[in-house]
Amino acid sequence: MSLKLAIEKYITENRRKVNLSIGENLPSANDRVSRAMRYAVLNGGKRLRPVLFIAVFESLGGRIDSGILTIASAIEFIHTFSLIQDDLPALDNDDYRRGKPAAHKVFGEDIAILASDSLLNAAYKILLEEDAIAAGLKVKIASELMRTVKILISGQEGDLALTPRKPAGLLRLKEIYSGKTAALIAACAKIAGILRAVKAGELRRLNSFGMKLGLSYQILDDILNVTAENKAFKGRKFSDQRKGKITYVSLIGLRKSQEIVENLMRQAKRELAKIDKIDKGTLFLLADFILQRRY
Amino acid sequence: MSLKLAIEKYITENRRKVNLSIGENLPSANDRVSRAMRYAVLNGGKRLRPVLFIAVFESLGGRIDSGILTIASAIEFIHTFSLIQDDLPALDNDDYRRGKPAAHKVFGEDIAILASDSLLNAAYKILLEEDAIAAGLKVKIASELMRTVKILISGQEGDLALTPRKPAGLLRLKEIYSGKTAALIAACAKIAGILRAVKAGELRRLNSFGMKLGLSYQILDDILNVTAENKAFKGRKFSDQRKGKITYVSLIGLRKSQEIVENLMRQAKRELAKIDKIDKGTLFLLADFILQRRY
Numbered sequence: 001m002s003l004k005l006a007i008e009k010y011i012t013e014n015r016r017k018v019n020l021s022i023g024e025n026l027p028s029a030n031d032r033v034s035r036a037m038r039y040a041v042l043n044g045g046k047r048l049r050p051v052l053f054i055a056v057f058e059s060l061g062g063r064i065d066s067g068i069l070t071i072a073s074a075i076e077f078i079h080t081f082s083l084i085q086d087d088l089p090a091l092d093n094d095d096y097r098r099g100k101p102a103a104h105k106v107f108g109e110d111i112a113i114l115a116s117d118s119l120l121n122a123a124y125k126i127l128l129e130e131d132a133i134a135a136g137l138k139v140k141i142a143s144e145l146m147r148t149v150k151i152l153i154s155g156q157e158g159d160l161a162l163t164p165r166k167p168a169g170l171l172r173l174k175e176i177y178s179g180k181t182a183a184l185i186a187a188c189a190k191i192a193g194i195l196r197a198v199k200a201g202e203l204r205r206l207n208s209f210g211m212k213l214g215l216s217y218q219i220l221d222d223i224l225n226v227t228a229e230n231k232a233f234k235g236r237k238f239s240d241q242r243k244g245k246i247t248y249v250s251l252i253g254l255r256k257s258q259e260i261v262e263n264l265m266r267q268a269k270r271e272l273a274k275i276d277k278i279d280k281g282t283l284f285l286l287a288d289f290i291l292q293r294r295y
Numbered sequence: 296m297s298l299k300l301a302i303e304k305y306i307t308e309n310r311r312k313v314n315l316s317i318g319e320n321l322p323s324a325n326d327r328v329s330r331a332m333r334y335a336v337l338n339g340g341k342r343l344r345p346v347l348f349i350a351v352f353e354s355l356g357g358r359i360d361s362g363i364l365t366i367a368s369a370i371e372f373i374h375t376f377s378l379i380q381d382d383l384p385a386l387d388n389d390d391y392r393r394g395k396p397a398a399h400k401v402f403g404e405d406i407a408i409l410a411s412d413s414l415l416n417a418a419y420k421i422l423l424e425e426d427a428i429a430a431g432l433k434v435k436i437a438s439e440l441m442r443t444v445k446i447l448i449s450g451q452e453g454d455l456a457l458t459p460r461k462p463a464g465l466l467r468l469k470e471i472y473s474g475k476t477a478a479l480i481a482a483c484a485k486i487a488g489i490l491r492a493v494k495a496g497e498l499r500r501l502n503s504f505g506m507k508l509g510l511s512y513q514i515l516d517d518i519l520n521v522t523a524e525n526k527a528f529k530g531r532k533f534s535d536q537r538k539g540k541i542t543y544v545s546l547i548g549l550r551k552s553q554e555i556v557e558n559l560m561r562q563a564k565r566e567l568a569k570i571d572k573i574d575k576g577t578l579f580l581l582a583d584f585i586l587q588r589r590y
Contacts, residue, residue: 031449031452032452033448033449033452081412085409085412088405088408090385090403090404090405090406090408091405109383109385109456110383110385110386110455111452113380113383113385113386113408114380114448114451114452117376117380117411117412117415117444117448118448118508119446120412120415120416121415121441121444121448122441122445124419124441125438125441125442125445128434128437128438129438129442135430135431135433135434136430138430138434139423139430139433139434142419142423142437143420143423143424144415146419146420148425149412149416150413150416150417150420152410153328153409153413153416154326154328156409157327157328157406158325158410159339160405160406205342253368290388
């Protein structure tokens with residue numbers, strides 16, 4: 001089996017496990033809020049963050065169990081909470097998400113807001129109610145997620161201010177991308193490290209790996225928004241571009257943005273390489289796969 | 296000192312302690328979201344829920360420390376989260392809260408939504424980061440709050456459907472009030488019991504006490520909305536009534552609603568009376584005080 005096939009198989013298998021756990025942790029569709037939660041979470045997500053979390057955890061010698069899958073579900077709930085809110089008329093005002101009508105278009109703004117709250121609340125609830133994880137560890141992981149959500153909301157606030165009338169410099173844009181995208185991706189790597197009880201220095205490297213990977217992922221979004229103009233990239237939506245928001249490409253151009261992505265990826269891999277007892281093989285492949293945006 | 300003065304003093308003193316802890320736990324006003332959080336929380340709340348929590352805790356022999364005050368702050372953060380959202384245009388669409396412009400009128404809908412999320416997130420964060428409480432106990436209390444927020448959101452969803460075109464019966468209305476108001480008040484009593492390690496049966500009585508107190512509190516709101524029509528009750532806002540929502544009074548009339556409030560209060564006190572080693576004095580006075588709506 002080729003390496004490409006191997007990593008695709010790895011992703012597919014873990015995505016399936018994550019989806020099973022997500023299904024068990026979602027409420028049944030008894031009321032509108034629960035139906036909106038299910039709609040938003042089950043709306044074709046790639047499960048990038050949970051799969052990355054699992055990959056880092058396994059690379060550090062961990063074995064998947066129900067506790068790990070509950071954490072993976074919690075991470076995806078938090079991601080979906082932020083997506084529902086991002087699409088609201090009061091925020092980015094997007095009618096579509098993953099090619100389907102956004103939650104607020106299907107269920108109304110009121111129910112969409114309550115569903116997003118419920119997903120944030122449920123993320124923490126399923127984690128704290130998980131018996132397979134010791135109380136002290138649950139508190140550490142939940143605290144890490146809460147710290148991340150705080151940063152995520154700051155990033156969202158910064159992003160709201162990114163209009164053509166209020167331009168931002170590259171430094172500010174990097175800060176916003178770090179908050180709204182990279183922080184949760186970094187938390188996936190860091191929480192895997194917390195679970196494997198790695199040393200503080202290595203925890204910092206895992207965090208840094210995730211920040212750099214997440215930042216490149218978001219800059220790549222800016223690049224694809226432009227290159228897709230010619231290629232009519234299938235199935236993607238480029239709302240940020242259409243609204244004339246500041247992006248890496250609008251600030252420094254396509255080529256420099258691509259150079260930054262490549263630099264960040266090199267740095268991200270270098271962070272991993274410095275960690276003791278980590279199996280870098282899968283993670284390198286996964287990172288490349290993510291950055292090729294096949295994922 | 297008269298009993299009335301004594302209970303007023305008790306309330307004022309504990310409210311002061313709670314406000315100090317709230318001030319320490321709120322973020323500084325560095326960005327719009329933090330300013331909106333501060334505005335909404337510091338906007339003249341009575342701190343009914345935190346003070347009730349402390350009163351039950353002390354009645355069971357507990358002594359206030361920083362951990363207790365952090366829990367009190369977390370409870371008020373959750374209450375404020377629900378108030379900000381309740382006022383949003385997509386929900387109850389109220390321009391005023393406590394006689395002042397609602398958060399979304401001052402900061403915009405987008406920032407108000409992010410501030411409400413941040414308060415929910417911060418409630419759990421300050422609790423899990425509190426060193427004065429053991430990890431196992433933190434997990435128990437946070438889980439209880441998360442269970443309560445889930446119920447609160449269900450109550451909010453039910454309340455949204457309460458329009459003249461979609462009338463509800465008394466049973467459904469009781470269910471909605473129990474969710475949107477009584478559940479968090481009951482959680483205050485129950486969490487105090489969890490902290491004092493009372494037996495399961497007594498925990499159920501504390502919960503039942505809070506549910507009955509909370510339900511009477513909300514029905515009294517319906518009553519005051521009507522009686523105030525004649526008396527021009529000062530400083531209150533009666534948005535639910537104005538929008539023609541179903542209430543206890545609209546369903547069964549003023550006198551029957553008043554009877555239900557009195558009955559519920561008798562039952563609430565009876566629950567307390569059956570609990571071993573509880574100092575009922577303060578709690579009876581506090582409950583009466585709350586129900587006189589001086590509070």
